[in-house]
Amino acid sequence: MTTSTIAGDIQLVGLTKKYGASTALNALDLHIPAGSLTVIVGPSGCGKSTLLRVLSGLETATDGELLIGGLPVAGQDAGDRDVAMVFQDYALYPHMTVAANLSFGLRLQARHDRRGGPSKAEIAQRVAQVGGLLGLDKLLHRRPAELSGGQRQRVALGRAIIRRPGVLLLDEPLSALDSQLRASARGEILRLHREIGATLVLVTHDQHEALSMATHLVVMDAGAVAQSGTPEELFHAPATEFVATFVGSPAMNLQPEGDGRVGWRASDARISMADAAGATTPDGLVVEGTTETCEFTGDGQQVTVRTGERVGERGERVDDRSGDRSGDRTFIITQREGERWLRVGDPVRAVIPPSQLHHFDRNGLRRNA
Numbered sequence: 001m002t003t004s005t006i007a008g009d010i011q012l013v014g015l016t017k018k019y020g021a022s023t024a025l026n027a028l029d030l031h032i033p034a035g036s037l038t039v040i041v042g043p044s045g046c047g048k049s050t051l052l053r054v055l056s057g058l059e060t061a062t063d064g065e066l067l068i069g070g071l072p073v074a075g076q077d078a079g080d081r082d083v084a085m086v087f088q089d090y091a092l093y094p095h096m097t098v099a100a101n102l103s104f105g106l107r108l109q110a111r112h113d114r115r116g117g118p119s120k121a122e123i124a125q126r127v128a129q130v131g132g133l134l135g136l137d138k139l140l141h142r143r144p145a146e147l148s149g150g151q152r153q154r155v156a157l158g159r160a161i162i163r164r165p166g167v168l169l170l171d172e173p174l175s176a177l178d179s180q181l182r183a184s185a186r187g188e189i190l191r192l193h194r195e196i197g198a199t200l201v202l203v204t205h206d207q208h209e210a211l212s213m214a215t216h217l218v219v220m221d222a223g224a225v226a227q228s229g230t231p232e233e234l235f236h237a238p239a240t241e242f243v244a245t246f247v248g249s250p251a252m253n254l255q256p257e258g259d260g261r262v263g264w265r266a267s268d269a270r271i272s273m274a275d276a277a278g279a280t281t282p283d284g285l286v287v288e289g290t291t292e293t294c295e296f297t298g299d300g301q302q303v304t305v306r307t308g309e310r311v312g313e314r315g316e317r318v319d320d321r322s323g324d325r326s327g328d329r330t331f332i333i334t335q336r337e338g339e340r341w342l343r344v345g346d347p348v349r350a351v352i353p354p355s356q357l358h359h360f361d362r363n364g365l366r367r368n369a
């Protein structure tokens, strides 16, 4: 374990959180580097929110160790942690103006700590600064009911960052926004991250958000970390089938191979019409089938292909389940604008170069490290 005392560095060792008989976090180990924008993804119920709640101090771990800025948090008051959290429903005080919502925590601090707390002038200056940073300067006198969803979102963010925390926790911060607002809010969070220099830990269900924003991506499964690394590492070298199918959209195609499975991404297949396939078989995995659905995606097509049999790496037909139709399955390919345009019922041959194949053993673990 590192013993760094860098502000914003988070270390979790064997962290367990139980609610009665159910285990929400199961001996979880994770390092969240200072200054990173760490995005946590995973299926519903895998423990993402619980992890944030333990980091924020809202919940106490049942077992294990949590260090923030190199210091164990055990025994520390949640209020003393250098951590702020923005909730999914970002409950603002409806009767207070934006300025009062922003300054609420600081005013509380000033009241409790008359000597060490911030002065009135300092509070006003910080409200102005955060208002400017988040583009709220013209809205400071309004109440939450007079704001758009995106503006409320920014007030909630402002309320968290005005304390200048070393760690900022965001639980699905963009879920309330429509897709256009989401795109601009993503940009704002990235800018904010650059400007405040805090460690940002963000939970999301959105694949695009996760891959595009994260400096560090963490995939959780059943209360533990399935894999963590850069988005590129997890996308190009998933350690397990679970990560392979969870990261990236559409999910990775998987099919039997020996005693394990082989996977490939929809965008890595090169397509030709099956009947036009030449005598020479190109290198790589070849799969054949008939297109079942073709969806227009704006910049291309997402196509579902049904296959009854597999063509081996040397072009031979491989009948997986001798005779019965249970070998029948579908795979997904994506075609970009300008590539061959497919229609329902087209026979298709997909070739996936060996370098784009992901081989997993019978336990779902990656073979080609």
Ligand SMILES: Nc1ncnc2c1ncn2[C@@H]1O[C@H](COP(=O)(O)OP(=O)(O)OP(=O)(O)O)[C@@H](O)[C@H]1O
Pocket: 019, 022, 023, 024, 042, 043, 044, 045, 046, 047, 048, 049, 050, 051
């Ligand atoms: N207060 C609680 N009491 C009992 N069980 C809980 C409590 N909070 C969470 N759990 C359980 O702990 C597990 C993890 O829940 P958590 O909310 O952390 O999952 P999540 O990954 O955030 O899910 P989602 O993506 O659906 O929000 C779930 O099985 C959940 O039912």
